[in-house]
Amino acid sequence: MKESQNNQMRNVLVVGGAGYIGSHVSKALALKGLKPIVVDNFYSGHRDFVKWGPLIEVDIKEREKLAAALRGVEFDAVIHLAAHIEVGESVQNPEKYFLNNVGGTENLLSVLEELGRNVPFVFSSTAAVYGQPEVDLISESAPLKPINPYGESKMQAESRIRAWSERVRAPVCLLRYFNVAGADPECEIGEAHDPETHLIPRLLMSLLKPSTDFKVFGEDYPTPDGTCIRDYVHVWDLAQAHLAALHYLKTHPGPHVFNVGYSKGFSVKEIIQAAEKVCGLRVPYTKAERRAGDPAILVADGSRALRELGWHPEFAGRLDQIIAHAWAWHKSN
Ligand code: UFG
Numbered sequence: 516m517k518e519s520q521n522n523q524m525r526n527v528l529v530v531g532g533a534g535y536i537g538s539h540v541s542k543a544l545a546l547k548g549l550k551p552i553v554v555d556n557f558y559s560g561h562r563d564f565v566k567w568g569p570l571i572e573v574d575i576k577e578r579e580k581l582a583a584a585l586r587g588v589e590f591d592a593v594i595h596l597a598a599h600i601e602v603g604e605s606v607q608n609p610e611k612y613f614l615n616n617v618g619g620t621e622n623l624l625s626v627l628e629e630l631g632r633n634v635p636f637v638f639s640s641t642a643a644v645y646g647q648p649e650v651d652l653i654s655e656s657a658p659l660k661p662i663n664p665y666g667e668s669k670m671q672a673e674s675r676i677r678a679w680s681e682r683v684r685a686p687v688c689l690l691r692y693f694n695v696a697g698a699d700p701e702c703e704i705g706e707a708h709d710p711e712t713h714l715i716p717r718l719l720m721s722l723l724k725p726s727t728d729f730k731v732f733g734e735d736y737p738t739p740d741g742t743c744i745r746d747y748v749h750v751w752d753l754a755q756a757h758l759a760a761l762h763y764l765k766t767h768p769g770p771h772v773f774n775v776g777y778s779k780g781f782s783v784k785e786i787i788q789a790a791e792k793v794c795g796l797r798v799p800y801t802k803a804e805r806r807a808g809d810p811a812i813l814v815a816d817g818s819r820a821l822r823e824l825g826w827h828p829e830f831a832g833r834l835d836q837i838i839a840h841a842w843a844w845h846k847s848n
Contacts, residue, residue: 524635524761526550528590529568530575530623531597533560536639536695536750538704540594541567543754552590554581555597564704575619582626590632592761595623596639598672601712602665606808609664616668617675624679633685635764636676637757640691642746642776644670647810654816655691655772663808677770686768688760693746693776693815695753697830697837698844705844706750714786715747715838719845722796729798731783733805736812742783744812746776749830749837759826773824776815777831786834793838 527544531537532553537560541551545567553565556574573584575597598616599605605612620638627633643666648657661667673689680687696715698705706716721729734741756775763771781789787798820826830836 523765524549524591526552526590527761528552528554528588528593530554530593530595531560531639533557533562533564534596535706535708536753537596538564539699539750539754540596540757542699542704543758547758552588559708561707566703575623576615578622578626581622582629585626585630590634592635592637593627594637594757595620598639598669600665602643602663602808603712603806605663605665605668612664612668613671617671620672621675624675628679628683633683635686635761636680637688637690637760638673638676640673640689641666641669642691642693642774642813642815644673644691645813652778652814652816653774655774655819662810665808680770686764687770688764689770689772690756690760691772691774692753693748693774693813695750696747697749697751697840700751700840702843702847705848706841707848714783715790715841716845718787718790718798719794719842722794722798723845729800730803731800732803732809734802735805738782738811740782740784743809744780744782744814746778746780746814747786747834747837748776749828749833749840752828752830755828756820756824756826759824763824773820774815774817775820776817777828778815778817779832780812780814781834789834790838793835794842
């Protein structure tokens with residue numbers, strides 16, 4: 516996106532902008548001359564990740580407080596990333612996921628409608644909406660059959676957003692992320708969940724703090740080495756996909772759906788081997804039972820985003836870079 520193309524879009528509300536992905540999106544927006552206005556409740560976000568624009572501290576579960584906080588704020592687009600994201604936790608506590616991911620989204624949409632802000636809207640969705648399709652590469656037309664409450668909550672949020680888009684005629688892009696990993700190549704921000712449950716950060720943390728127990732969940736999946744296969748996308752490339760989506764919505768109102776993935780999967784054991792190479796260390800792990808809610812294989816057919824959205828990922832095929840950036844971030848934090 517060139518500066519001249521940003522004329523009509525200046526302020527972007529980044530809901531969940533203090534989180535792992537939201538902060539990278541905020542930085543990417545700022546580097547393009549746009550102003551990210553972060554909305555966050557700091558449930559899982561970090562105050563020191565809000566570096567590129569103003570902050571509105573509010574919880575999207577509290578509709579009236581949200582309406583009051585957004586009244587009078589000038590923004591030309593919304594990127595909504597505020598959500599609980601842990602598959603395993605969603606199986607233990609589904610209510611928490613529906614309340615926040617569906618209820619919070621409904622509140623945000625109804626506040627936008629009340630304020631008459633039918634602006635372009637980009638939503639952080641997930642590959643988890645597909646469940647476990649019986650195909651090698653999952654395209655956007657695959658049926659939505661989530662197998663865990665997290666995926667179900669995101670599917671329901673998608674459907675609320677589509678209905679809102681049709682009702683108020685707002686342009687919408689639903690971005691279905693595959694497995695987001697890595698960190699800001701300049702190492703200003705990175706992944707910092709508490710507790711951390713994701714594969715790459717857990718593995719790296721176990722190298723830095725040998726007391727961190729690193730387990731491989733399930734070696735009996737129907738995959739070549741028995742461990743789960745995922746499509747790992749660099750968080751900086753993902754942030755760029757949001758910019759591409761905002762630009763696309765200027766001329767293509769939608770609603771649209773795009774997978775964000777590299778169309779290439781790696782097993783848990785392949786990730787371990789790649790990390791051993793990048794870090795120059797052996798990764799000790801213990802074998803554990805399958806984790807509830809985990810599908811065996813999730814790999815994107817990411818061709819639509821490349822073809823139509825004009826997304827130009829920099830790190831496709833660079834698993835070593837994804838791990839190296841995550842490693843640099845974890846070592847410095
Ligand atoms: N895994 C381990 N050990 C760990 C952590 C993970 O073996 O300590 C395994 C998991 O069982 C899974 C794979 O590594 O097979 C990836 O697990 P993650 O927890 O890193 O990621 P998920 O696939 O569970 O979920 C992530 C995001 C979701 C998103 C999904 C899309 O958390 O928000 O990717 O594919 F929906």
